[in-house]
Amino acid sequence: MGSMLRTVVASALLAGVGLSPALSAGQKGIIEGCYVPMGGFAETASYSPSDQLGQYRVVLMRKDSHRQKGPHRMLRRVVIQGPLRGVITDPASLILEHVLGTEERDGFIYTASDTFAVEAAVPCDGTVGQVFEGRETINPVAGTGRFAGLRPGGSLVVTGTVNTCTGLNDFEVVPGEGEICFDAPED
Numbered sequence: 735m736g737s738m739l740r741t742v743v744a745s746a747l748l749a750g751v752g753l754s755p756a757l758s759a760g761q762k763g764i765i766e767g768c769y770v771p772m773g774g775f776a777e778t779a780s781y782s783p784s785d786q787l788g789q790y791r792v793v794l795m796r797k798d799s800h801r802q803k804g805p806h807r808m809l810r811r812v813v814i815q816g817p818l819r820g821v822i823t824d825p826a827s828l829i830l831e832h833v834l835g836t837e838e839r840d841g842f843i844y845t846a847s848d849t850f851a852v853e854a855a856v857p858c859d860g861t862v863g864q865v866f867e868g869r870e871t872i873n874p875v876a877g878t879g880r881f882a883g884l885r886p887g888g889s890l891v892v893t894g895t896v897n898t899c900t901g902l903n904d905f906e907v908v909p910g911e912g913e914i915c916f917d918a919p920e921d
Contacts, residue, residue: 780902793811841880854866866898869893893906894906
């Protein structure tokens with residue numbers, strides 16, 4: 735098991751609830767309004783047929799950075815990164831859900847009804863399994879802590895591979911596809 739995966743597993747076990755959460759270091763201000771994904775990645779390792787652990791990074795840019803309401807500084811650019819857990823909830827339809835944590839442990843983002851659409855499948859050399867290439871739509875539905883204002887109904891799109899030969903999966907965020915919206919925090 736790689737050192738990154740050991741770190742994620744250890745953090746999950748120590749937290750006792752799945753994964754540790756938070757937002758990129760040094761970002762001050764509030765997350766409010768709608769944000770469009772500008773880039774990022776996810777790398778996971780499958781530890782059972784339906785479960786995976788890994789890490790991710792998503793860079794979001796606020797759609798309307800000129801409108802400021804209230805006394806707080808709204809973040810124009812948000813980088814969210816940290817550990818993630820994915821679970822296939824319906825193997826026949828390739829429906830998943832995820833829990834996205836952060837490095838500072840200040841909130842979670844929960845997703846539901848995420849879909850992976852297979853675009854190509856290549857058999858493994860010398861082993862049982864396949865490498866599936868495809869497109870996944872991730873649907874954030876709730877947040878806690880710093881992300882408590884997350885509005886359901888947004889999405890992120892990633893493309894990449896699910897490798898049942900090695901158990902290692904790699905994805906890239908598709909820039910400009912989807913958006914995630916947040917309501918103003920309650921004072």
